[in-house]
């Protein structure tokens with residue numbers, strides 16, 4: 656499958672903001688580099704995370720494209736740099752006629768919940784609204800007639816390999832591998848015994864969490880400043896795992912311009928200049 660950017664023009668019309676335009680440039684470049692390394696992307700992006708005050712600056716303009724705000728009846732903690740932010744997600748309906756254009760499956764709308772958080776957000780000079788990051792979907796391995804545990808022991812080495820290929824393609828050090836797994840897997844003693852084997856080729860830290868609502872969601876940031884991310888999901892019933900959004904925002908995500916807008920690494924030497 657090929658990731659489609661057909662929706663980019665309509666999105667930038669709805670949000671004529673510099674941060675969105677810059678992230679599309681990054682996303683296109685990353686998609687090109689990692690596809691060349693054999694990484695299989697979903698045809699549409701998994702999600703984007705945008706910050707605004709008030710939150711309707713994000714949830715409002717996307718309604719005309721069919722997005723359903725708060726569809727998963729969840730609110731996710733997103734503490735950023737010592738300030739309190741929360742987020743809700745809007746979903747593009749699975750049967751939307753414009754889905755094939757590459758629209759984000761989910762748009763996270765993050766907002767400050769008090770004046771100090773709002774002052775911090777506006778003080779960064781990123782604009783309001785501000786598009787923080789875009790996340791590409793990794794095609795999950797096909798699932799046969801197998802248990803959650805059997806699937807997990809294939810999925811994890813697959814994502815370790817995807818992470819290695821992405822690192823090779825971008826030339827940047829990815830963030831920690833955050834794996835949210837179904838309760839059946841998370842609670843399994845056999846699974847815990849097998850974890851060291853499953854991650855033996857991983858170059859970096861990892862976290863295993865229990866996926867609220869079931870299913871699998873494995874994520875990491877691929878560029879410095881956490882501005883481009885990838886996610887592989889299978890069988891999820893909500894956009895995110897609250898524990899993971901809290902972890903990501905607390906440990907990985909910054910709104911500081913000097914961190915978010917870092918230039919991408921030079922093309923790694925392993926790639927041919929013509930490619």
Ligand SMILES: [Fe+2]
Nearest residue numbers: 704788790884
């Ligand atoms: Fe994200």
